[in-house]
Structure formats: structure tokens, C-alpha cells
Amino acid sequence: MCGWCCCLECIHNIPPLNLLFLHFSSTPGREGEEGARTLSPMASISVPDPVPSPTEDAESIRKAVQGWGTDENALIEILGHRTAAQRAEIAVAYEGLYDKPLLRTLQDELSSHFKGAMTLWAMDPAARDAKLAYKALRKKGGDRHAWVLIEVACASSPDHLVAVRKAYCSAYGSSLEEDVAACPLYKEPLKQFLVRLVSSYRYGGEHVDGELARAEAADLHGAVAAKKQPLHGDVVRIVSSRSKPQLKATFQHYKQEHGKAIDEVLEGNRNDKLSAMLKTAVWCLTSPEKHFAEVIRSSIIGLGTDEESLTRAIVSRAEVDMKKVKEEYKVRYKTTVTKDVVGDTSGYYQGILLTLIGAE
Template structure:
């Protein structure tokens, strides 16, 4: 409960920085990388975390480190026109790296995902699906099982459909024995004023239950009350 209250009372940029520093001090597993990707890709540009010392962190190894560094250094315009010719060209470049070469860690992939605006990327990913009949994140999973591919999928979700990622974070935080309270708190608190409604809808469709039911089933006391207040009625 204390951590939830602290995060609630913290400005978004400061909260991102605090969570990132904590992630950099841990083992560097998938869930630590999630925190950095969320700060870099799901945050709005006005409070985007710019420098978190990823390059100096021994927990993350190449090529994942290169992706994380590129993402946290990037500043994306919130608005902007979409160039469909570029979208089609870069969709083809992504397919070449992911489907044919099976090398999602290629330089062009990192460049595209870490530098293009969110509207431009959304257009590129639509072109990708039109060209190949599958979503880019599905192909990442099919053609590569590496940690890099898993984190690249998270980056794509956070950039274009963050509700997918945060629904998954909530679900994973309550599965199995015990609760990953850090992940559960982070997901619900950080998205409370942004896209909670979309997350709840995504959660219901994917997992055939509700965020409310799972929070009630896995937490208790004032901590549960805080989370339910943020989630809202379902």
C-alpha cells in the first residue's frame, strides 16, 4: 500500500525515473526491461525519461542494450504527418529482417522503432500486416524466441497499443504463487489517468475475466481498496 501511495503522489516524469533506477539496479530480466520500455515508449513526450544510464548497466547485454539505449534516447513528436511511402518501405525492411533473415535485432529494425513517431509507426505496422497477413508482433514471436524479440514486441505494443502490454503485466503479476505487487502497482497506478478503460476491455477479451475480479482474488485490505479505486467500476 505504501508504494502505491508514493507512486500516486509522484509526478509522472519523476515516477518513471524512480522506477527505471530501481530496474537498473536489479538482475536485468524481462520484467526489468519492461520498466525501461514503458518509460521510453508508453509515456507521453512531455515527461519522457531521457537518460537512465542503460549503457552503463551490466545487467543488460547486447543486442538488447542497444535497443533500450536507442529507445530511452529517442524523443518522438506527439503529432505529425504520416508518409505512406516511407511506411510501405519500412514495413518491407522490417519484414526482411524479421521474416526472411530472422534477425529482429538488425540495425534497421532498431532505427525504425526507436526514431519514428507513433502515428508513423502505426501506419508502418498496418502496411506490414497488409503486405504479409500477420501482425508484426506475431511474426516476432514466430520467427525468433530471443529475449530481444520479446522486448521488441513489448516496445511495439507500448508505442501503438499500450493497453495490450499493461493488460499482460497485470495478468502476469497475479498468476502463480504470490503476487508481483511491484508490477501490479506500477501497471494500475501509471495508467490510471491514461487508458485504464482500454486496459480493462483488453483484459476481459484476452483473459475471460476482469481486472477487478483478479485484484479482489489476489490482494486484500487497504492495498486492494486503492487498486480498485483506480481501476474503477466494471
């Protein structure tokens, strides 16, 4: 595998964007054709009204990449203001008109971190997460690459995770859970935890069993606080299998009974990487805005910028809950995502990130 956005051969291993979108139309925020065009109320991107037809957008993109130079601003203006469903339709129209995939055009015409952000943004969300997971399983050094697997498994809907697993198998000829289980970068019990997360299916519905929540809060406390085993078998079972409403009830009982939220307890064990991984899962399951605010901040603070993490966080949440992420960021860090991105990025890369972040 090559850089952040990957080589053409890697991109072509992903099934066609239009087929993925049509097959995985149950991802978050999409219910039927109308739902596919409706933004989440917490999404940060804006879409023009009326929206040009996919053919008109495809023709405008072609015009932007023809000739001696590329009109990067035009590409940002078009793709940065379209939903996943609309981008999929543009991709179909573009390939039909010009016999060339839109992703290949972006790969050929753009460069550096701007190319990485634009190609990730142009992908179907399930295919994007499959590629991010594939790359994370091959990244040496640092446990933060496991964050990607936890995000994919926990920060979206059960149906989206199913779509990611299907996209992964179609693209790479193996299952995501098998590749996590075989990955030499992770040791037990973290490996088992990751396998359980990516292979889970959390049933929907708002039903909560109060007695179960109380009992499992006690189980969590016994493992995490008393035994200092954050990835004890009971913890893995509870966190990897319960619905999000059930987990929220469990965590509420935990705080009521023990006077401290479970994520606060885990935060206190800063030097324990297993506690850090469990905290990431707790946040992604119940308050993903906390996790992604932290990803953005950690990618910016310190020497240099971690463009891969910054891009991943902004691209993956722009259509989901970036408004919440921005609110959390402002409360926690006393500044704005926009201000920090402006201070640490430049050029067209900055332009697409700011477009996706939207107004503060």
C-alpha cells in the first residue's frame, strides 16, 4: 500500500462507488432515496438548493480538470457541498460520460494531503471505512491505529458496520474479523476485544433492561476498578454485545453507584493502554463527539501535524455529527476546530477541511 489515499490499484480493488452505495443504502442517516438526500441535523456540510443534476456536476468536474491546470476550488465547491448519495450519483454520471472513474480522475489530478482528503470524501462511507480499517491493520508503531478499528465498529450504526464488513470482504478477499484476529500488531486481550467489536451486531430499539444495567455496572466496576483489568472477559462481553441505549443505562448506573463515570476512571489510568482503548470504545459508543474532538486536537498539538488522523476525523464525521464535535471541542479546549485547522494547515487541503467543518 502506498500513501494516505492509496495507489490506483488499491482504489480499484474497492467495488464501484455506485454499486456500494446502492447495496449499502442503510448506512446512518439514510432511509430510502429521500433519506439519502437528507442531512443529519448534526452534519456540518451545506448543500445548495436547488442542487445541480449529477450530469451537470460531472460536466463541471470535467471542466475543472481539463487543460493545463486543475481548478481545485471548483472541485471543493462541487464535491464538498454534496451528500454521499449525491456524490455517488455524480460518480455514476462522470464514468458514464467520460469512461473514467471519478476516483481515478481525482487521483490523477490532485496531490499531497488535498488528494487524500478529496479521494476519501468521494468514496462511499462503507468503502471508505473498509479501506481505513485495512490500512490500520498494516500500520506499525503506536496503538492509536487501533482507534480506527474501534471507530468503525462503535461510532456508527450496526447496519453500517455490516456494510463495512461486506465492502472489506469484496475489496480484499477476506473478512475484517479474520484479518483483525490474524494481525500480529495486537496482542491479547486487546486483539480479542477488537475482534469482538468488529464482528458484533448491536440490535436496535430503545428497550433497556434496568436490572441488567445495574448488574453489569457492578461487573464493570469489579473488573475495571477493583481488579484493574479493563479488558476482562466480562468487560469485553458487555461492551461488544449490548445495544447503545443499554450501555448508556449501564454507564449511568455505574456513575450513580460509584460516584464517578467509567470514562473518568479509565482516564485516570493514563499509562494503561488497555484502559485507553476501553475509554475510546466507551466514547465511540455513547459520545463519539468526545473521541473525535480528541482525535482532531491530538493530530494538531505538538510538533508537526498528523494529517491522516485530522483528515479521517473530519471526513468521517462531516455528514454525521461534526456540529457536536465542534461544540465539544470548544468546551474542552477553549478554542474552535476552525481556528486550529487554519493554524495548522494550508492551501487547498485547508480549503476542503474548512468546507467540511462548516461554519462555527
